[in-house]
Amino acid sequence: MSARDRLDPERLAALSKAERVAALRDVIDRVPAAARTPVLAVPPALGPIFPDGGLATGSTVTYAGTSAVLLGLLAAVTADGAWAALVGGGRRGLLAFHEMGGALERLAVIRDPGQDPLGVVAALTDGIDLVVLDHRVAVPPARARTLAGRVRTQKAVLLIAGQDWPHPDLRIRSRLAGAYGLGAGRGRLRGLEVEVATLDRTGRVREVTAVLDGVGGRTGWSAADEGPGSAVRPPATDQRTG
Secondary structure: OOHHHHOOHHHHHOOOHHHHHHHHHHHHHOOOHHHOOOEEOOOHHHHHHOOOOOEEOOEEEEEEOOHHHHHHHHHHHHHOOOOEEEEEOOOOOHHHHHHOOOOHHHEEEEOOOOOOHHHHHHHHOOOOOEEEEEOOOOOOHHHHHHHHHHHHHHOOEEEEEOOOOOOOOEEEEEEEEEEEEEEOOEEEEEEEEEEEEEEEOOOOEEEEEEEEEEEOOEEEEEEHHHOOOOEEOOOOOOOOOO
């Protein structure tokens, strides 16, 4: 069946909602990679949960969860040769960013964005590929729409950490699922198992479990089935992230 047949209005009208969504996804998945939205790099182990295989340029993204995943995204973008900026982020440590292979020379850090953090973000989208807003700020809906439009025009990516945003293109969440190397109250921490999920505008949820571990002084990401052994699970009542 051709893409035209799959998108025929009369045929689509006869399908259930779930069948229409499946038909449209099938067409999208068959679009040649060169014709898709350019993306910014993400850690390879996390690639499967991003609709375009990475952070789609021109998009607005929200993030909630562990600092490790946020720093991993920043590290992957800069290691791939793109530029990133962290606005706020006073509690984020850049040592982990560096150990993940992040390029410090391509990361701008604005710890104190002053009285108008959104104005700072807007200015950064002119020349920065990924702008992370990690600073609590009131966001009027009209200002959010204007800024999202600017991000699309500039082909940047705006990632808002730790707070909601009106109608983002993608939502990312993560949680610590376990630790490697610890057992019976003793041992040496060798890696962390992290569950990461995305939710796109269509309502589709994608999930992956990845392992963050250190090798030769560097920290890298791998799929959970390639991790360094059995993970110790944290108590269900202790799901703190940071």
